[in-house]
Amino acid sequence: MAVKIRETELLLSHRLEARSVEATASGTLRLSPELPDAGTAIRWKALAAVDRVVADAETGRLEVRGSLHAWVVYAAAGSESPDPVGALYGGRLEGELTFVAGFDLPPEGVEARWEATAQVRDVDGRFRGDGRTVDVDAVVQVVAMGTVAERTTAVSHVAATAPDRIEATPANLRLNIFFQGAQRTRLAVEEAHGLDLPGGTAARLRVLDLHVEPVITGTEARQGEVEVRGETVFSLLYAIQRHAEESPPEPGGDGEEDEGVEPGAASRTTRLWDVQLAAWSSTEGWTTTIPVPGVEPGTRVRAQAQAADAVVRVLPAEGLVYITCQIDVEAQAWAVRAVPVVADIRSAGPLPVEVRKVELRLESPAGEGRRTFTAGGTVEITGTLPPVDRIVWSGVQIDSLTVRPDTGRAHVTASLTPWAYYLPYKADERATGIVFALWPGAVTLEQTVSVPDLKGEAEVRAALSSLSVEADLINRQTVEFTVSGTCAVEAWLPASQEVVAEAVAVRAAAERQPSIYLVVTQPGDTLWKLSRRYRTSAQRLLAANPALGAHEETTALPAGSRLFIVRE
Numbered sequence: 006m007a008v009k010i011r012e013t014e015l016l017l018s019h020r021l022e023a024r025s026v027e028a029t030a031s032g033t034l035r036l037s038p039e040l041p042d043a044g045t046a047i048r049w050k051a052l053a054a055v056d057r058v059v060a061d062a063e064t065g066r067l068e069v070r071g072s073l074h075a076w077v078v079y080a081a082a083g084s085e086s087p088d089p090v091g092a093l094y095g096g097r098l099e100g101e102l103t104f105v106a107g108f109d110l111p112p113e114g115v116e117a118r119w120e121a122t123a124q125v126r127d128v129d130g131r132f133r134g135d136g137r138t139v140d141v142d143a144v145v146q147v148v149a150m151g152t153v154a155e156r157t158t159a160v161s162h163v164a165a166t167a168p169d170r171i172e173a174t175p176a177n178l179r180l181n182i183f184f185q186g187a188q189r190t191r192l193a194v195e196e197a198h199g200l201d202l203p204g205g206t207a208a209r210l211r212v213l214d215l216h217v218e219p220v221i222t223g224t225e226a227r228q229g230e231v232e233v234r235g236e237t238v239f240s241l242l243y244a245i246q247r248h249a250e251e252s253p254p255e256p257g258g259d260g261e262e263d264e265g266v267e268p269g270a271a272s273r274t275t276r277l278w279d280v281q282l283a284a285w286s287s288t289e290g291w292t293t294t295i296p297v298p299g300v301e302p303g304t305r306v307r308a309q310a311q312a313a314d315a316v317v318r319v320l321p322a323e324g325l326v327y328i329t330c331q332i333d334v335e336a337q338a339w340a341v342r343a344v345p346v347v348a349d350i351r352s353a354g355p356l357p358v359e360v361r362k363v364e365l366r367l368e369s370p371a372g373e374g375r376r377t378f379t380a381g382g383t384v385e386i387t388g389t390l391p392p393v394d395r396i397v398w399s400g401v402q403i404d405s406l407t408v409r410p411d412t413g414r415a416h417v418t419a420s421l422t423p424w425a426y427y428l429p430y431k432a433d434e435r436a437t438g439i440v441f442a443l444w445p446g447a448v449t450l451e452q453t454v455s456v457p458d459l460k461g462e463a464e465v466r467a468a469l470s471s472l473s474v475e476a477d478l479i480n481r482q483t484v485e486f487t488v489s490g491t492c493a494v495e496a497w498l499p500a501s502q503e504v505v506a507e508a509v510a511v512r513a514a515a516e517r518q519p520s521i522y523l524v525v526t527q528p529g530d531t532l533w534k535l536s537r538r539y540r541t542s543a544q545r546l547l548a549a550n551p552a553l554g555a556h557e558e559t560t561a562l563p564a565g566s567r568l569f570i571v572r573e
Contacts, residue, residue, distance in 0.1 A: 007169040008356055008510040011162040012529055015344065018183035019368050019499070021117055021151035027126070028106040030073045030143040034098035034130075041094060042136030044082035048214065048426075048441040049130045051075040053104070053123040053145050054313035054333055062115045067108040067149055069121045072101050074314045075128065075141050078213050078242075080438065082136045089438030090278035090428075093244050095213035097316055098139060106147035117151035120187040120335065122311070124148075152183055157363060158529070158561075160347040160505040169354035176348040176502060179341065181368045184299045187337040191313065192293050194219075194237055196328045198285060202245065202321075209246040212317050212326065213280070213439075214426070216240040216400070219310035219332045220471075222290060226304035231295045231336040233308045237287040239328060241317070242398050242426060244278050280428060280439055282398045293334050300338045308336040341370050346504045356510050359537040361559070363506040371496040372458035374415065381487045382423070382448035383479070390442055391429035392481035397439070399425040399476035401488050404446060408467035408494060413459055415494045417467045419450040423474060423486040430481050448486055454494045463496045506559070509537045522570040532558045539570045546570065 030053075036043060057070045078095040104123070128143040165171040202210065216239070223234040315330035352358040386392055404420040424443035450469075459465070472490040479485055522539060532543040532553075543558045549569040556562070 007166045008171060008358060009164045010160060010508050010510070012158045012507070013161040013344065013346070015157050015159055015365075016154060016182055017157065017365060017367065018152055018154045018181065018339075019366050021111060021114060021153060023148055023150045024108045025146065025148045026106050026108060028104040028145045028147050030102040030104040030145055032100070032102045032141060034075055034100045034102070034139045034141055036137045036139070037096050037099055040096050041081040043077070043079045043132045044136070045080045046077055046130060046132065047080065047093075047439060048078040049075065049128045049141070050214070051125045051128045051141075051143050052312055052314060053125045054311075054331070055121045055123050058119045058121050058149070060110060060115055060117070060119055065110050065115070067110050067114065067119060069106040069108075069123070069147050069149060071104050071123050071145070071147070073104060073125065073143055073145065074098075074101050075130070075143070076214065077130060077139065078441065088278050090244050090280055091246070091438070093213055093278075093438050094211055095242075098141070102141060102143065104145050106145075108149055113153055114151055117153045119149055119151045120189070121147055121149040154183065157365070158506055160350070160508050161345055163347055163350055163508065165354065169356045170352070171358065172351040172353055173347050174349040176346050176504060178344045178346055178365070178367060178502060179369045180344060181339050181370055181497060182342055183337065183339045184297050184304070187335050188231070188295045188297050189333060189335045190293055190295050191331055191333050192291060194287070194291055194330050194332055196237065196239060196287050197325050198239065198283070198328070199325050200283060202324050210319055210321060211244045212241065212319060213244055214242040215315055215317050215328070217312040217315045217328070217330045219312060219334075221308050221310055224306040224308050224336065226300050226302055226306050226338055228302065229296060229298060229300055231297050231300060231306050231308070231338055232292065233295065233310075233334050233336055234290060234292050235310055235334070236290040237330070237332070238284070239287070240282065240284045240398065241326060242280065242282050244280050246278050280397050280426075291332070295334065295336045297336065297338050304338045304340050306336060306338050308334065310334045348502070348504055350505055350508050358508055358510050360505045361507040361533055362503050365502050365504060367500045367502055368497045369500055371460060371463040371498040372456040373493070373495050374454045374456035375491055375493040376452060376454045377489070377491050378450060378452050379487060379489045380421070380448050380450040381485060383483060383485045384423070384444040384447045386482040386484065391431065391440060393478055393484065394428045394430040396476045396478060396484065397426045397428060399423060399474045399486065401448065401472055401474050401486070403469060406467055406469065408465045410459055410461055410463045410465045410496060412461055413455065413457055415454045415456050415459060415465050415467065415496065417450070417452045417454060417492050417494065419469060420446045421448040421450060421488055423447055423476070423488070425476055425484065448488050450488070452492050454492055456494055456496055459496050460498060463498045465494055465496045467492060467494050507531060507534050509534045511537060511540065520572050522572075524568055524570055526562045526564055526566045526568060528564040530562050530564070531560060532556060532562070535568070535570065539572060541570060541572050
């Protein structure tokens with residue numbers, strides 16, 4: 006045969022449109038036994054984790070199941086402390102809530118690999134009359150993302166010798182090749198941290214609130230696996246008891262002793278409390294390895310991590326706090342490959358060539374960009390909130406994030422909600438020692454990120470990371486928040502390309518004398534290819550070879566198989 010045809014196997018991946026839905030989690034939790042009965046709740050918070058993602062082909066639905074742990078900061082019931090801070094407590098509630106989110110699957114979504122993330126958007130609770138049982142309601146934003154992977158063949162090279170002549174139209178594909186979608190693992194992190202406690206071991210400490218933020222510090226692709234390295238940033242809000250001695254009142258000026266004061270009485274000790282914030286990075290980083298089939302050294306990797314649960318214990322004798330937390334780590338690996346293929350083949354010689362074409366859906370990388378940013382906003386302390394004496398701890402949460410592609414750049418807009426714990430200027434019936442407040446949408450971020458290869462028709466995704474917040478007290482009722490961080494943009498260009506999936510040189514008439522052939526299949530042979538080569542049909546091949554069953558016409562046959570080919 007004077008025509009040589011070489012094929013290559015392509016693994017194509019494309020992302021389905023992300024789907025988002027709100028799910029609810031409701032249930033009854035309880036205070037830990039070591040905590041006193043609750044009076045007034047100051048802040049409710051929760052952490053959500055995705056436990057399972059299942060696509061059901063029969064119902065056409067995608068189901069995401071997850072769990073949620075809640076935390077409360079509150080003032081104890083019936084406290085007789087002269088200092089409002091002395092009535093404050095905080096802790097993780099016993100038990101967990103569950104949530105379920107459902108999505109309708111697109112037609113190709115049944116075969117997709119799905120991953121999901123969950124973020125608590127709102128949480129509220131109500132103490133029952135016993136001051137220990139809590140009814141908790143939470144709203145969880147669940148986002149599901151699917152990746153469809155499909156294997157196909159494409160002709161990569163065609164050559165012919167005289168007298169046969171072949172005209173081939175080349176095409177170059179630049180592809181994002183994803184490996185098995187995102188893979189996830191959960192790891193446990195332990196951390197002991199010493200606090201500078203006044204009075205040494207005599208000091209008393211109560212943990213009010215805890216924030217755990219895992220930070221990815223590095224990734225590395227290895228053969229069949231991805232290594233993710235990170236550290237954990239802890240922020241601990243606590244109330245600490247300090248001692249102040251007071252002498253008894255001096256006798257009156259007339260030389261008589263004040264009523265109720267005994268001569269030579271010992272000085273009294275008044276116990277006062279203060280609120281402090283400790284923030285630090287873990288003394289040792291963490292490393293986890295996630296299996297990802299097909300990955301090789303040099304493959305590009307993206308990873309993210311999220312705290313799923315955290316528990317803190319105070320060890321007063323050692324002056325330590327001991328924290329254990331669960332962290333969900335997710336990694337996605339992909340490669341950018343340039344693949345030469347053939348878009349069309351025309352025979353200009355005596356030997357005819359038949360081709361089968363396919364339309365490929367592609368995702369070509371369209372660039373990446375990142376930029377550091379600073380955004381600010383001013384809030385007023387109004388309504389039932391008391392004026393501010395001192396801001397103890399502040400942070401921010403992302404309400405919404407949108408990105409619009411343009412030529413060579415992407416426009417990112419985000420709505421941010423700053424929050425703060427603060428001590429009231431004058432404690433009264435509206436304040437129980439500390440106040441928690443948030444201001445939805447008070448900070449707006451508008452950034453333009455340079456992405457040199459970006460085109461307006463590309464699809465883009467943006468993410469904010471390394472967020473830090475500064476809160477400046479302008480006056481007792483005005484706070485200015487400044488948020489800084491990094492904005493990253495990733496872009497890809499959906500496209501389609503028609504290529505030759507299979508090609509075969511048809512046997513000349515002189516070569517087709519017999520009506521029955523016994524052939525041995527070669528690597529890459531399909532029913533379509535054999536039917537064209539021997540001028541028969543795939544249906545006849547299946548009828549003559551019942552062992553093939555309902556074999557697909559374009560699926561490769563096992564090499565070395567013996568098949569009967571019947572020709573009329």
